[in-house]
Amino acid sequence: MAGGVSVPQLAAAVSEAGGLGFLAAGYKTADGMYQEIKQLRGLTGRPFGVNLFMPQPEYADRAAVEVYAHQLAGEAAWYETDLGDPDSGRDDGYDAKLAVLVEDPVPVVSFHFGVPSREVIDSLHRVGTSVLVTATTAEEALAVARAGADAVIAQGVEAGGHQGTHRDNAENDDSGLGLLSLVAQVRETVDIPVVAAGGIMRGSQIAAVLAAGASAAQLGTAFLVTPESGAADVHKQALTNPLFSRTALTRAFSGRPARGLVNRFMREHGPYAPAAYPEVHHLTSPLRKAAAKGADAQGMALWAGQGHRMARDLPAGQLVEVLAAELADARTALSTGGGPR
Known part of the structure; x- marks a missing residue:
């Protein structure tokens, strides 16, 4: 939940309640990440994780990005701002962030948009950090395992925000496995x-x-509406607003497939947005x-998973406790032959 949603207060509340809270380091500077880690440590002594975006290979069609910029000129005029520079940076400060995390280790680091090298994973292991990597197919999960990661995050197509595909191309816009099918395939791989x-x-x-073979579950959208979340109020309100009843994968905002609530911008620009991340992300930022x-x-x-209408406006720590109670009830019901309530 990069972009200011997964803030220290949210991660601390989740960890304090017995979950594993995560700080999103995406779109932050290395120093910004370090300062938030310091703040988080002041809020909890429990384990937590930090999520990094992998640097992206150069594959954008420059001409397509320029065409998209022309298409967005009307938006810039409407919002009385300039478009961003698509060449603002490709690697999200990856090496500098890794240096901080090796120098000042955290319990867990996860990676999105690809697999870190074995050298990177080994360097984190040497300082006692566990490594998780997102995969959206069994083949990607195999690459994660071969690189030496401690666990793989199997991300189903239902997930809100960016799909963590290892290599982006136009062919994966409308593809993707549902979570239960993906977990089963990854578990066998x-x-x-x-x-x-x-x-x-x-x-x-x-x-x-868990019954399908997972060892743990990762939740994002469920925590967006909590008071501790850094999401804008208008974003929180939209999650349960009947006017925003549908989600879709789009490249409109970032150039990479990401799931969000369908709104005007997505409808008007999604069909024409090129496969160009992070160029489109920088372009649309203003x-x-x-x-x-x-x-x-x-x-x-308005990033959101398919279950967004089920979001509950509860403090993050209380939400963890409610989820744990629901999990216990479901396990009891299944073990006694009844269905989960």
Whole structure:
């Protein structure tokens, strides 16, 4: 949940309640990440994790990015701002962030958008850090295991935000496996633990993925509406607003497939957005900031998983406790032959 949603307060509340809270380091500087880790350590002494975005290979069609910029000129005029520089940076400060995490280790580091090298994973292992890597197919999960990661995060197509595909191309826009099918395939492909992610909003769903072979569940959208979440109020409100009843995968905001609530911007620009991450992300950044400043949900990237309407406005720690109770109820019901409530 990069971009200011997964803040220290949220991660601390989840960890304090017995979960494993994560800080999202994506789109932050190395120093910004370090300062948030310091803040988080002041809020909890419990384990937590940090998530990094992998640097992306150069594959964008420059001409397609320029065409898309022309198509967005009207948006820039409407929001009275300039478009961003698509060449603002490709690697998200990856090496600098790794250096911080090796120098000042945290319990867990996870990676999105690809597999880190074995050298990187070994360097984290040497300082006592466990490594998790997202995969969206069994083949990607095999690459994760071969690189030496401790666990693979199996991300189903239901997940909100960016799909963690290892290599992006136009062919994977509308593809993707549902979570239960993915967990089963990954479980039969690798021997390392599997963390299930995508559309999970209730304890009964956690029970389902554990029964399918996962060792743990990762939830994102479920925590977006909590008071500790850094999501904008207009984003939180949209999650349960009947006007935003549907989610879809889109490249409109970042150039990479990501699931969000369908709004005007997505409908108008999604069909034409090129496969160009992070160029499109940088290009649309001022537009998204202007829309957020004006509380205009129709121009924002309202990332959300398919279960968004089931979001509960509870403090994050209380939500962890409710999910744990629901999980226990579901396991009891299944063990006694009844269905989960």
